[in-house]
Amino acid sequence: MNIVVCVKYVPDAQSDRTFDSSDNTTDRVNVDGLMCELDEYAVEEALKIKEAGEGEVTVLTMGPQKAVDAVKKALQMGADKAVHVCDDALAGSDSVATSLVLAKAVEKIGGVDLVLTGMASTDGEMSVVPAMLAERLGLPQVTFASELTVEGGSVTIRRDGDVATEIITSSLPAVVSVTDQINEPRYPSFKGIMAAKKKPMETWSLADLGVEASEVGLDAAWTKVLETKKRPPRQQGLVVTDDGSGGAVLAQFLSMQKFI
Secondary structure, three states, X not given: OEEEEEOOEEXXXXXXXXXXXXXXXXXXXXXXXXXXXXXXXXXXXXXXXXXXXXXXXXXXXXXXXXXHHHHHHHHHHOOOEEEEEOOHHHOOOOHHHHHHXXXXXXXXXXXXXXXXXXXXXXXXXXXXXXXXXHHHHOOOEEEEEOEEEEEOOEEEEEEEOOOOEEEEEXXXXXXXXXXXXXXXXXXXXXXXXXXXXXXXXXXXXXHHHOOOHHHOOHHHOOOOXXXXXXXXXXXXXXXXXXXXXXXXXXHHHHHHOOOO
């Protein structure tokens, strides 16, 4: 089983997120970043599949130089090898361009049985790349898996919706996105951190993938952010002191908010 896990380097949610004032793209250079937390579930699921049988886990990312930290963590968790697509022309790429680059990279890796992704990135939160990736690769795709089983050339998932739970099966190879309900990602052990230093990691450019610079980046994006405004600071809430009139004040407040 040859498994590829796509991961993304995103700004740390615990830090202030900013935008580049020159083009309104997310600032990925001057902020702390890390592997998208939702992608950790995809890495963990790939490792569980590998440990249950035979296989190899390749972790794949695209992004600036600092994005290498995302694949390093996946290697520390237990992935076997990594590919980092890095090229200055990628800056500002949208989901369409991202799916193109990832698809070309998956094809270059070759012989892939299963592509796993997280349910969304924690920066863009669009959830469209898995579907676009499957379309470009000509593979079936199933999304939002909260349970996953691979058996005899097919993958079966449980997909929990608002009104029903679906059990879906697909032939392999396929693209599958997983939710944060599917498992509990492991922490890299000291042994895993040391072992990761010796694992193979390749860096590919757009030229290595046969992708033209004109197909990616901000100029090629189908959508662009025109303007960003910093959210105003949250106002202090109303504190009601019950001096005998608290009930009336509270009722008046709820009425003003149209709750009653």
